[in-house]
Amino acid sequence: MRIQFSDLNRPKQAAKYLTRAGAELSLAIVHEALARALGYRDWHELSITARLNNLAATEQPSIEDAVNIILDLADALVLPEADVQHAVSKARLLRATPWTINDHMLMRTSIWRQRVFGTAGRGKSGTVVRDRAYNSNTPAYLRYPGRPTYLLFDTGFGERADFEVVTPRSPLPDFVPSRIWLPYGVWKLSDGSEVPFSRDYLPLWRISNDRAERLAPWLWIKGIMEETHVADLRTTIWASGPPREKAAAYLHRHRISELPRLTDIMPHLFEPQVDSLRDGVARLYAARRNTAAPPPYAELNARVLV
Structure with a gap:
């Protein structure tokens, strides 16, 4: 399938996000892999074709086609599928409007089913x-x-x-557990930003100046001034009913429709000797071999990385 573009703005933006996702990736390598995944011989052909198009294609790729493009890019660039999905989404490479969080869940569960x-x-x-x-x-x-x-x-x-x-005779639909994406509460930091956190008190996002960034779940957040919750702490019903609606409204209010990095632990939750979500975070940290220094408002969470 060839994806048509009216200009190179979105492919160039996707290339920048993908280059940032891989420490040793050059922009030239990403350009070529991106062009092939989109149905072109190379970046040169994509550039020429885009200049010849006066209007963007009205037909948008299906979720299945988007998954195939994500997997092709992940294989070609040797990147985690979740990072490629995020880069493609942030650049709005395959559609002018953002995918919904349900779209992202469909893509992620399809990837898990195929690859995990x-x-x-x-x-x-x-x-x-x-x-x-x-x-x-x-x-x-x-x-x-x-x-x-x-x-x-x-x-x-x-x-x-x-x-x-x-075990049903007909396979049941896959799902993304609320435990690894749905906010349980929000920390307000001394710098004015907010960090929604999971049921296991692991950071999901940092929201500052109305912009949201994904946070690594192995971070310990500093400078917390206030902690609020979407559910009454006296009850365990936090992922359904009014608490779920409140959490979903928070994400919608901050225009968050993607999945946090915490969802990347899902494959590790099925590995031996993983007895908690924190164990899954430790496995993810070890697998990613992340060497980036923590941001000023955080440090490595020693309670997780033991």
């Missing part, structure tokens, strides 16, 4: 099963089968007896 979990099946890690305990019918990811059976629910880890877990 594979085909669903009975007793197979990463399969979405049904939890029948307590007369419920709750979907959850199977982490480890056995007695007990270990699950990942929308709200976090859990254990069940093996007979309480049912």
Whole structure:
């Protein structure tokens, strides 16, 4: 599939974001990989074709096509798929209007299914099963089968007896657990910025001057002046009903429609000896081999990176 452009503004912007995502990537290498992923022989052909187009193409790529482009770029540039998805989204490379957070979830779960979990099946890690305990019918990811059976629910880890877990004949839809993307509360910092945090008190975003940036979940945030929550701390119902609506409204108010870096821990939550989301963050930190110095308002979280 060839993506048509009326000019090079969006491809150039995407190339800049992708170059920043890889420490050793040159702009020339990114240009060539980007052109091929978009259906062109090289950057030169993309440049010529864009100049010949008077109007942008009215047809926008589907979510499936967008996933394929993201995967092609990730392979060509040896970058994490999540970083490529973020770069493509920030540049609005494939559509003039932003993807919704539901769009981003569809893309991310499709990538997980293709690159992490594979085909669903009975007793197979990463399969979405049904939890029948307590007369419920709750979907959850199977982490480890056995007695007990270990699950990942929308709200976090859990254990069940093996007979309480049912694998449907038809695969259930994948989902991004609220535990790794939905704000549980907000920290207000001494510099005037805000940091929404997860249920595990891990940073999601930093909002300053009405701009939002993704934060690494292994950071310990300093200078917290005030802490508020989207749910009453006396209840555990934080990912549904009014608290969820309040958290979603906060993201919408700050025009956040993408997924935070905390969602990148998802593949690590199915690895051996990962017993908490903080373990998943430590695995992600080790896998990324991040050497960047923490920003002035943060330091490395020693409670996570043990």
